[in-house]
Amino acid sequence: MSHPDPRPLHASAPSAPLAGRLGVPGDKSISHRALMFGAVAVGTTEISGLLEGEDVLRTAAAMRALGATVDKTGPGAWRVSGRGVGGLVEPADVLDMGNSGTAARLLLGLISGHPIFAVMTGDASLRRRPMKRVTDPLSATGAQFWTRDGGRLPLAVRGAADPLPIDYVLPVASAQVKSACLLAGLCAPGTTRVVEKEPTRDHTENMLRHFGATVSVEDTAEGRVIRLEGQPELVAAPVLVPGDPSSAAFPIVAALLVPGSRVVVENVGLNPLRTGLFTTLREMGAALRVENERISGGEPVGDIVAEYTELSGVTVPPHRAPSMIDEYPVLAVAAAAARGTTRMKGLAELRVKESDRLAATAALLAGNGIKAEIEGDDLIVHGTGGAIPGGGTVETHMDHRIAMSALVMGLAARAPVTADDAAFIDTSFPGFAALMNGLTTGTPLAAP
Incomplete structure (x- = not known):
């Protein structure tokens, strides 16, 4: 079932690396x-x-x-x-x-x-x-x-x-x-x-x-x-309210995948029960560090520095799922560009998100030239060790995180990637396209 007024968005590789400091919407x-x-x-x-x-x-x-x-x-x-x-x-x-x-x-x-x-x-x-x-x-x-x-x-x-x-x-x-x-x-x-x-x-x-x-x-x-x-x-x-770590995931993964990039995301919530993605990216070899750590309103916060890195596949244990349940689609994009195979275990909860997010993530990959399969509640992604082929149109199923993951994929792909409806991004990350475009020259995220 689609939104009554779909707003497709097109993402292509930027002509220059991503660079700059930014804040993401509140958690x-x-x-x-x-x-x-x-x-x-x-x-x-x-x-x-x-x-x-x-x-x-x-x-x-x-x-x-x-x-x-x-x-x-x-x-x-x-x-x-x-x-x-x-x-x-x-x-x-x-x-x-x-x-x-x-x-x-x-x-x-x-x-x-x-x-x-x-x-x-x-x-x-x-x-x-x-x-x-x-x-x-x-x-x-x-x-x-x-x-x-x-x-x-x-x-x-x-x-x-x-x-x-x-x-x-x-x-x-x-x-x-x-x-x-x-x-x-x-x-x-x-x-x-x-x-x-x-x-x-x-x-x-x-x-x-x-x-x-x-x-x-x-x-x-x-x-x-x-x-x-x-x-x-x-x-x-x-x-x-600190910056939302689930929203910070998108510019962070984009910076890791676009060659030459260095991005600082300021004032991000670092509650240890929310930072499973950052742990996983570091296991994949990501150049990711935290500066200016502090406590605000009972919650730990800090600034995250992300730099382009050639990533390697890992196995993500099932017990980590609750601390990164919303980040698996964008992790799958990172895994698509990594060397080797990434296996994400125990993802049953993804089936009852805004969409069947497990099936939607697998389809996002398959439609853009990445070999992936679902085994039980596990998602297995076979990385390219380089640029993602891209070229697909992604069915977002009214799911803001699938839409943003598709657009991050387009920034790191050889051929542009289209999200069939980006209207729902506003539910969690108003101004996402403008913010990402502000990190580089040109407008890599634009209406097709």
């Missing part, structure tokens, strides 16, 4: 959470560096609909006056979450703990994505859900009048499911307990502490156990 995960926590805190939360892509703007609109005061005060600067834990009000209309699975799933957790009724929908891509993975554990609070077949949007939720704390072992590694359970637990008396067998991104735990909640994390034989003491008074706290 999407942290941006969503900053708006949500601000809405259930007491007082006014000042947010700077907020990602102003479509996904996050949907969250801002939803928090307004639930009774918080949410105002933009400048570029990336927002102010949220909250209603306190348990204080959200029933929305007058349907909540449209657009393309954002994170916003939809986390918000279901937040609503579950409030005695309100809400209806939620999204775009065609989001309406295909599974919500049962959150509605099942959230039902334990006493919340009720009515969904389409397969647990899909649109859905209706009636939150619990007297929510119960959740005790839940995650069947799959998912920061979204974990976060939904913790957000539901805010309104419940007692302790909410979530167990994850593989550590997933912990922005929710960090931000809960930043706003004054009591959260403990313990590594046990059962897995990582997260406990939240319910019904805290969350107090407004300023949030400086």
Whole structure:
């Protein structure tokens, strides 16, 4: 199913290396959470560096609909006056979450703990994505859900009048499911307990502490156990959103693949549960280093320097998947240019992203002259050890990361690569083409 107004984009090898310093949009995960926590805190939360892509703007609109005061005060600067834990009000209309699975799933957790009724929908891509993975554990609070077949949007939720704390072992590694359970637990008396067998991104735990909640994390034989003491008074706290490491991945990989390039991406979030791609690229031999490391708002940040490198294939272990789940498509592009074979293991979770991202990534490679195959939940890429052939038109399936990966591939290919629809890039990386074009002469990214 395509966007009603597709915007194809064409990428060709630049005539000069990529060079310069740049910032990437604010971290999407942290941006969503900053708006949500601000809405259930007491007082006014000042947010700077907020990602102003479509996904996050949907969250801002939803928090307004639930009774918080949410105002933009400048570029990336927002102010949220909250209603306190348990204080959200029933929305007058349907909540449209657009393309954002994170916003939809986390918000279901937040609503579950409030005695309100809400209806939620999204775009065609989001309406295909599974919500049962959150509605099942959230039902334990006493919340009720009515969904389409397969647990899909649109859905209706009636939150619990007297929510119960959740005790839940995650069947799959998912920061979204974990976060939904913790957000539901805010309104419940007692302790909410979530167990994850593989550590997933912990922005929710960090931000809960930043706003004054009591959260403990313990590594046990059962897995990582997260406990939240319910019904805290969350107090407004300023949030400086770092650059999104998932967005930084695209200019970084482009710099590694375009000969002679050197790019510095400033103020990138370096949470160790998000940096699996950088670890993997270094294993492939990438000239990648971090400067100016610091802590901001409870999160580690720094500037990443990436220089052109001839990469080598590696095996990426399955336990690393949660820390780089959004970066596999662009890693596959790096693997396509590397010497030897790269095997990425344990990618089942990619099948339920904005698209079946595993199949879409394999198709992206095959359509541009790269031999690749899927074996079970593994993606195997046979690198060229040099320039990628290119020349294909990539079906993006309304998936912003497939679109950006295709365009990075075009910068490192012998023949231009076309993304059939780049409109969805705005959900996470507004201004992507202009920023990439600004790193070199000419306009290697342009409408065909």
